[in-house]
Amino acid sequence: MVSNAGSPTLHMKAEMAVALTGITKRFGAFVANDGIDLAVRRGEIHAIIGENGAGKTTLMNILFGLLQPDEGSIRLNGEETVVTDPAVAIKAGLGMVHQHFKLVPSLSVADNVFLGMEICRHGLIDHAAQIARTRELSKRFGLQVDPTERVGLLSVGIEQRIEILKVLVRGARTIILDEPTAVLTPQESRELFQTLRSFVAEGMTVIFISHHLEEVMEVSDTVTVLRNGKRVATRPTAELSKDELVRMMVGREVSFDRRPRAPSQGDVVLEVKDLWARDDRRLPALRNVSFTVRSGEVVGIAGVAGNGQTELAEVLSGLRPASHGAARLKGRDLATLFPRDIREAGLAHVPGDRMVRGVDRNASIAANMLMGRQHRAPWSSSGVLNWTAISQNASRLIKDFDIRAQGPGDAVKRLSGGNIQKVVLAREFTNGADFLLIDQPTRGVDIGAQEAIHDEIMRQRAAGRAILLISVQLDELAALADRILVMFNGRIMGEVAGDGADEDRIGMMMAGVAAPERAAEPA
């Protein structure tokens, strides 16, 4: 385990803006926060870093009173406080800028800033005063906005500034920002960091949630790392290196399985060449990605979540267009094919976002297992479904894949996460595809089901399938992959053999430090 150099001690409590002790929050069987301690000194920028689902946002929502903890206590400015709702937090000088903005597009910037606490004169809103006050704050903290403009006409970057102004106007001395840079361009991010520094210069405190290492290293004074709902460490940023941070984020308990692996001599099934793609914000998410996957091999994609893996999976399954370059499945250019044709050409896809993409939660297991094959015999003939065959097949798959359900008519939403994932795997692994695109196969799945899923992937490999395995869990990749490609910021930083997986080298590449001697491509 990593040491906890910055853990809270009693004599320091007076200078603590925020102190959380033993915070635990459960959602059903899922523990989102597990006994988390957090101490934020007054006047520092404190980054909270962790992968998606590590529990960062839950913790902040608890601090801000949007959620109630099951266990633990909260001290604000040294005083024990029960934060029953955001009003209590705001009164104690807390302010939160959420990931999704809550602004009224038809109102002006100043009107939005003062919404709910308008400056009034003779019972009417004093627009001039609101505009003047907004202008003053915006100048003081370098938050460039025109107070008179309509919000609907502005970019997200400016919307965020308005959200920050809202928080300032309400008297916040401790400002929580939830993944503030997720919606910003690099230039806007730099400006935001300037603003955060000016807050600290005035004696305010900033809590900054992120899963991007670079910006945490750049802007924060202290870092707290969360992983799987637990606090891993709290340390001064200056003492940390990037790859140390990565290792704490993705976990150290990597049990490398040194199964010897012979290089596959099979045919090339998937060939990706010079692939570029944009994300939803129209920013480059894939940069010049090239690799091949042969039949009978598992190629792993490692990387901290959010470095282009999702976009890669979407391009390969036809759900996102490539902006440049090509991907070929058995020689056929994917850019010319619809998602349905790509499936017909031999793609099976286990999506990373299984609840949204992988299943219809309200439909039965049988109906879920039909997806993608509803036009094929024996499931249908001349467009008419054969529900007897569909249902029998579902019953067989339930047995073969050991899905804990009453029968094929069971609604998927009644199953546990692991069993839902098995429904997806059972469907995708049995549709006769040559190429399996598997994204986060064991995320949120219990240990027993994990092993079963890993065994199934290895069976598919033995059957000669070409497998691309995207995972944020290094141990999973080391156990299954023949070769591991490491992604950072949309690029492939390098390649490591699965049986020689060297944790430190992978960690370096995940942090964006290239390993020049075996880099797959020039940057």
Add this chain to the structure above:
Amino acid sequence: MIRDRLREVSGQVIAVAVALILGAIIILLVGESPVRVLMTLLRGAFGDQEKIAGTLLQTTPILICGIAACIGLRGGMFNVGIEGQLFLGGFAAAWVGFAMPLPPGIHMLAALALAVVAGAAWVAIPAYFRARYNTNEVVSTILSNYVAVLLTSYFTIFLFKRPGGWSETPPILPTAYLPELFSFSRLNWGLVIGLVLALGAALIFRYTSWGYGVTMVGSAPKFAEYGGVNVKRQGFVVLLLSGAVGGLAGGIETLGVHHRFMEGFAPGFGFDGLIAALLANGSPVATIFTALFFGALRSGSLLLEVDTSASREIITVIQALIILSVSAQVLVRRRGDSQAGERRWKF
């Protein structure tokens, strides 16, 4: 499965019951006895065979419009423009009926076919904008209603007005009539067409590959997209089909009941159909019963002003209450699914 179904049905029943109780309170407030109003409604709707036929006559357009709505809802499309499609379909059928002499039977089929085409063409505009630019089909189909109603009025008054007093087209030729079922009522084969459509739609959604894809587009669009269903195209197709059935409803009204097109020719059937479909949770078969319910309210209300001091507008109030309580019920159910609203924040 069965438990879910039961929960759904009981929810709708409770919603209707709440609406009826509130309606009863309002009837009390206007100084009439709810029991008497109810008995009058029942007598007006089912009192004798002519009254039953009258109820079924009112039910027919509501049922067909309801199926149109069901088709849209299945594919996740809210076609609120059925009223307009009904008007255009009604006019198109009338035009074939009075302007284009054809042999019996063929004449009727040609008129219905043009009604179908007119309904589909009318919804094609919002459907295209939905597929191409992702405009909200609720807004665009609602707005298209006004244009449709006024456009058909314009046709009727300025282009095809029957010489003489009323704002109506010349009568259609008897060769285009939709045959009546009984001698004592204008109830016609439209009802049979509606029932066949309801069963057909249910079977298609349940037992065809296409219907499966469309159902998935409606209930889990990202999943359908992932599984290779062309979500945009199916949304377009579903709206077109919905509009086609809406147009057919108008054609049947023209050929079976009015035998001409006139201003204000089928007030509110499109909206009643939509409500019937919502109350039936988008199930075409259940829509048969909800449409019958609304048809009975309409035809029962005819007797209301004769026999009681309540205005027939009271049934509009009850319908509005049903809409309110059904939508409240849907909201409550969604909230239950989302763990007391906590899903609004990600974790």
